[in-house]
Amino acid sequence: MAVATGSLDQALTHASRLLAREPALAEAQADEILRVVPGHPPALQLLAAARAAQGKLDTALAVLEPLAASQPRWAAVQFEFGLALARAGRRDEAIAALRRAVTMQADLPQAWRVLADQLRATGDIAGAEAACMEHVRHAAADPRLLAAGAALAENRIPEAEGLLRQHLREAPTDVAAIRMFAELAARLDRTDEARQLLERCLELAPGFHGARQNYALLLHRANLPERALTEIERLLAAEPDHPAHRNLKAVVLCRTGDYRTAIDLYAGLLDEHPDNASAWMSYGHALKTAGLTDRAIEAYRRALGLMPSFGEVWWSLANLKTFRFSGEDVAAMRAQLARIDLADADRLHLDFALGKALEDAGEYAASFRHYEAGNARRRGQLHYDPSETHARIEHIVRQYTPEFFARRAGSGSPARDPIFVVGLPRAGSTLIEQILSSHSQVEGTMELPEITLITRLLREQADVDSAMPYHDALARLDAGKLRELGERYLAHTRIQRKTPAPFFIDKMPNNFMHIGLIHLMLPNAIVIDARRHPMACCFSGFKQHFARGQSFSYRLDDLARYYTDYVRLMAHFDRVLPGRVHRVIYERMVEDTEGEVRRLLAHCGLPFEGACLRFFENARPVRTASSEQVRRPIYREGVDQWRHYAPWLGPLEQGLGEVLRAYPVVPE
Template sequence: MTEAAATGTLEQALAHARRLLERDPGLAAEQLGEILQVAPDHPSALQLLAAARSRQGDPSAALAILVPLARAWPDSAEVQFDLGQALDHCGRGQEAIAALRRAVALDPNFPQAWRVLADGLTAAGEHEAADAAYVSHVRHAAHDPQLMAAAVALAGNRIPEAEALLRAQLRQAPTDVAAIRMFAELAARLDRNEDALHLLERCLELAPGFREARRNYALVLHRSNRSEQALAEIERLLAADPEDAGSRVLKAAVLCRTGDYAQAIGIYDALLAQHPDNPKLWVSQGHALKTAGHTGRAVAAYRRSLELEPSFGEVWWSLANLKTFRFEAGELAAMRGQLARADLAEDDRLHLEFAIGKALEDTGEYEPSFHHYARGNAIRRAQLNYSADDTSARVRYIREHYTREFFAARAGAGSPAPDPIFVVGLPRAGSTLLEQILSSHSQVEGTMELPEITSITRLLRQQGDAGEAMPYHGALAAQGAEALRALGERYLAHTRIQRKTSAPLFIDKMPNNFMHLGLIQLILPNAKIIDARRHPMACGFSAFKQHFARGQGFSYDLTDIGRYYRDYVALMAHFDDVLPGRIHRVMYERMVEDTEGEVRRLLDYCGLPFEPGCLRFFDNPRPVRTASSEQVRQPIYREGMDHWRHYAAWLEPLASALGPVLASYPDVPEGEQRLDTDRL
């Protein structure tokens, strides 16, 4: 046999031994023993044999092989790495650290050697050095093929593949902070925010200096509506690097969530002075300016963003969404030009469809306007998994289970605080107007659409039996009086950051909370609940032509809207029946026709004396975050009430889905007032 052939045979045998090592280390050891009889002192065979002994649970045998091998090959980072692991398994921690330090000195691009060194330093109590080693592990993780394969899968949104790779990596290396951070990112993409937070907390426990993990942690806290905690993490990042643009952008976003718009705008101003050609920064500044009532500056910011990126559909829609803004002819032509592009991204296309629909509506071109709205809605509807049947089933479940007896059995539970005023209903039904009126009273503070009730439902869903049809409701029903009180106190604590004044009452106008009135009643029985209702055709079409940032999946199809409105009416009728007098209803049309009378009735329900400032709500300078922000800064006008009739020719699916609810408005059809027990 030639020397080349012998070498080839030896390499094949070693490759076979490596494969055996993964599934049968004992058999691998036998194979390697045979190889070493033919090629004594072969370094690769000795290294593999040491690995086989370790996997057989015999680190002393592995060490007996590796100590002389390391003396023979002192410049091999891999041998030093294996020696360090074997020493550690034999309880010789300081010697292990020394070997691992030699490994990373020989090859600084050895991510797993940095990780194992960090583990050893942690065990030795050298936390600062361990933190630095973990950070080096992250810095060199690009050299780990397993991690890179997971990163590529994650970037391509191949979630199952990425999850399998990361699970395998973490089984092998539970302290791989780079893998833990990637797994947290995967969990966040799947809306498993609690899992993401726990993973990132573990990551930062191991590596406090892992800046990207801390920024991810702050971001997930922000998305989980834990603004105070998010700001604390961001301040830690900025203390180390005050010029960190990513952390400053995130801080501005969190401040907008907490209603601190002046600070947020100041951050955006400073960032734009440094990065004037960043279109996304301009649009973020525009959003903050718009909410704070600086409409002129907002328009200028949006237009600057479009100068930099003319196809930026979100910005065109942001201009349209000002409601009082009117596009110039040249701007309409520019939008049409962008929409005609074959290479336009889908997200830009759907925003442009809505924006052009609004531009044509303003010029009275209702038919082409409707068709643009319809195309924008069709794009968005195809992106969502909304099911009208699921909504109907959820409403039916609530009506079956939240009975008078259910509430009577839990009377006296919950927090007694009267602070919140919940304004519920469908979007575009006038809830922002009611908030603006109420917040013009000296004893009431307007906040915004607060997500805390939704956060509590997620918490309950996690506590519930996953096998149940409605785990959140099952978990809520199982709560005792003290637990319900604690949930009410949690709501008050988590929303306190939104309260900027000493007013005793505050408004939470998340419209979708009508689905959670049972929860509100149990945890905050003294809170006020106001139902904002508007003519179903006016409300429905207004929702159809509005592209919501998130959370209104029903609003992109006329039939879905009609069914949703009908379910809403049925559910509110149910709560009127089981909690008589608990909810105060305001019909938008009556508010327009008799503003003072409706305002007085509203204040009476809230236990508040009449104040003339409530009739001049349009003078209130408070930030307004919703699509109605510009409209509520003007006096009430009735022209908008019947505007939907311009589109009546194309709204038959909405009217048909509404059925008797449309014919009976403002009354409730007899069939919707009580649950039809014959169909149970």
Template sequence: MKNVAEASAPLSDVYAHAVRLLENGRADLAAAQAREILRAVCTHPPSELLLAQAEAASGDEASAVLRLRRLAAAHVDWGAPLLELGRIQARQGDGTGAIASLRTAVARTPGLPQAWLALGDHLAATGDEAGAQQAYAEHVRHATTDPRLMTAAAALADGQLPEAERLLRRHLHAAPTDVAAIRMMAELAARIGRHEDAERLLRRAIALAPRFLAARLNLATLLHRLNRPEEALAELDVLLAADSRHPGGRNLKAVVLSRIGDCAPAIEIYEQLLREYPEHGRIWLSLGHALKTEGERERAIAAYRRSIALEPGFGEAWWSLANLKTFRFAADDIAAMRTQLQRGDIENDQRAQFEFALAKALEDCGDHAASFAHYESGNALRRRSLPYRPADATARVRRAVRLLQPGFLRERAGAGHPAPDPIFVIGLPRAGSTLVEQILSSHPQVEGTMELPEIIGLSNRLRREAGDGGGYHELLATLTPGELRDLGQTYLDRTRVHRKLGRPFFIDKMPNNFLHVGLIHLILPNARIVDVRRHPLACCFSGFKQYFARGQAFSYGLADLGTYYRDYVALMAHVDDVLPGRVHRVIYEELVADTEAEVRRLLAHCGLSFDPACLRFFENDRPVRTASSEQVRQPIYRDGVDHWRHFEPWLGPLKAALGDVLDHYPDVPKGIAAGYR
């Protein structure tokens, strides 16, 4: 701080006494003491800052704000007044102003750890996860005083993970209860995928310091990423009980609630946050997603439009409009997207989403050549960030085929959990699985949920336990009937949070679960399995047109799509051979052509009586999160069945990869599964 007169020793004592008064809750006496100092020396910025803090604590925030702004203007290299200003703005619900003040505070005084922490919390509330993590890293860097810990924090903030781990281990050996170091070690473990270690460390930090809210938020975030929403919400409830306005905690709670289908309270939280951060496009985007899931189409469009108005270069918001499927862009929208694509400063991920959105807009206009060119560009960008090896999926199918042999299955008949509750809807993305889910969930005995990740989570757990870097099938072969039953129970326990209506059956619509059909059969032998299949060119090209939020790395190349489809058909053909009748197949084109007959067959396979509501599925107002959410709220239409033909001139690589699978659809080429044994 410049131009500040050095206080005498007695003045220092008086100032220190005033600080203690404020810390002990005597804001009125602290303010009086600060005024005495200022009357005596006229200019003493620390006392003026203290006076502003005391005024704010006494409820006179207007005077505090004026004083802090004067201080900030007079001392342009001092961040502390802006930290206090940011805190007041946050309490007043001005999150945007708080972020601006805190950014300036850390720019002026980078060594303000509490400013970095507060900035991280606000950025987390706006959905800027990368910015929040960087702010938290800077907080750790500047909050420590031990030189060894400071060095470790700097290494962690700079991404030097091996060096950070070495230094942290040495520090924790000497100071095993240092909660800041424990949290840093947990962050490091999470970054390199050691999730169990990260959870254990965070729980230890919280046990040592229950009001360590930053560690509790880290734990809730980790639990959310590990698909343990109930536990994440429990931690968030504790955090918000301690600080009901914690911005990052509120935002994460909305995210978790949306994940489990509780969109109404999530919408309330997002709307509350937007009153505090009205200029942050990412919150508007999150609100739009929640509204879309709830079926509030027009409000979702308005939220996406607001996000775009605030951040025209935010490709994700443009793609979110396109991803409504029933939305049509206007000519000025197309011009705006083309303008944005000419910029050189847009990140590749955002650029890819612009490409997909513009391709959809041009497709709707009938300009199929230009549309395909943009789809191709978007897929090429996406593939650079998601490397994919087709041989890996083929290897997984081969392992499954080798395991699921008649003798192996006979030996395990009766194993697993006997519950008949789940109805698994599998296949490939964009094959019509959301339509089948909507039909089934319209039955009064069936609850629709969403694309549940629990089976994939169990397969990942088995893969980690196998420990060879390959598949889990060899380990699965060693499990006892009791262990298979326990896995089934784990699945039922983890999906319970998604069941809200008390119906006897529920749907797990995760298309990629076809790769784990053997696991499903072994741990839940009475669950129903429905395979939804669509013409290979229609299904694969629809996948090529889709920017998936996560996963589906196979979908960003036409040849890869064809190979993946072929692997899928081969595995399901093998299952039909060794477990005849276990999987019910719905051919999408047949469902469209004769809906009632196919619905009756589907319900019979699931052990359900026919209900006319299943034919009026489009009246079902349940939340739908997938890309087909708007389409399944309309009666079945036949125009889209052959829509891929507009793009047939460019589908040569896809046709070549599909081979005889394309020629035989909807039948299966004889002996296709034999090549995987």
């Protein structure tokens, strides 16, 4: 395109567009403009930028030095000059030019970034950090980051990733872009990558509080609460009144069981921000877990007063189990469900909550319709394949044989501290935990995620083409490595222990899948299997909306297959590790509480204590859906509650087959 065929402005615009993808053509275009209009400053700037993009630093500087001298108040030229000087290794001159650029025009984020890099290279760490924070402050003005941010906000993930990768190739120290890329990686469950990106971000910009907040949240989600609290304390040291930092601290403290401190933090936040419905809900969760039910209900009501469509709060009230909705509550929930603009998440939670309200009112057909609708909506959001679970069970049965364990006898940590309570959700595991934790030598903690984290660690160590990576990696570990895993488990769960009791409970039900791992790394740990009537257990799971996990629980036939696979797996371990697992049948516990409690304590090697029969007096925090139920004596009503729904449970009954007919015996 010759200048003669269009205006000068059009020629410059065309050359600018070429600069990013075809710098040689941009250089040719700038030369053509300068042939027609010699000495034209914008064309000279473009020519220098095109040469620099091709690595022609000497010829670029030959243009920029006289241009910068003749245009001392032109910030963009000073930035271009500073950038070229930096690339040429002329650091002091680069710093001077970059300082001139940002003094004249502060909203040049990449000028601040390059200035930070140059100052860091000279050893001026304080100056580098100050420049870096100016870069962060003005990053919103960068059109490339704006485009990437818009793509991320609209969930156009591949586009956002492409834009960020390209930008970081050109500007690898752009901490705003690194933080954005970390957010993208976290969304895709590339947790380790996200963590490494944020660590790099904070290495470059220790004062980047937004990135540190993200890092602390990521550590919390990775079940590293001690490290998360360290980062949060650094944030609070710099910004003691910052509501997001205080809120995150409360969240992490709830994870570590420090509910009283968390409750105080939430109360302080709500004094300052009383119109935050989400904060009222979080406050309610903490109060509920601490056993302060009336205050929890009041907090949930405050949240609904601010946001009547807040489905998760309606479900939180239903999830108290002992709470009963009023007629006005039912009408309010129905009114919200009738809205065409109701968000899917709110609709899902409201269906589960209304199902519970109608169940309490004895309207079982209508109740089931709402449970069914909530489950169908949730099932549509998940990617659960029951055949994958079945294949995993079959692999475990084949791998973990008596010979497999015999070859590894004597491995693992000798510690006896943990008591693992496993089984299916809603099978009575919280009741067992409450009974055991009422003993003077046992501390109740929570559903600890550490076993799952260890399986992920093993999965990362396996061959990339392994069909069952975690199990294959575990099979290759020697006695020393198995002991290390046991010691790791004890170290990582220590933060949950608040008393000197010699035993503690890990009540993660899904750990029944990992009996082999538990036995190998902690051979002296106690394992209790909580089992409940298949129809009662499965239907109780069907009407429970779980915060996370339990993807099998949202369809009746999936529940039947999962329960059947669970029974098969536990029967296998009964055969290959006889006596290793003590089974508690829920219905027997209801009928003969003292006898079952005595047998349970004897298996754990604990003397009988009467407090274990008065478990409902135990004021310890309880985090599961049964938190209110275990604060009262054992009652029979829950045993046969599922029978009200029998007309609609055909797929469940049929899928359970012989496992149901033989219960509590295990079929051959």
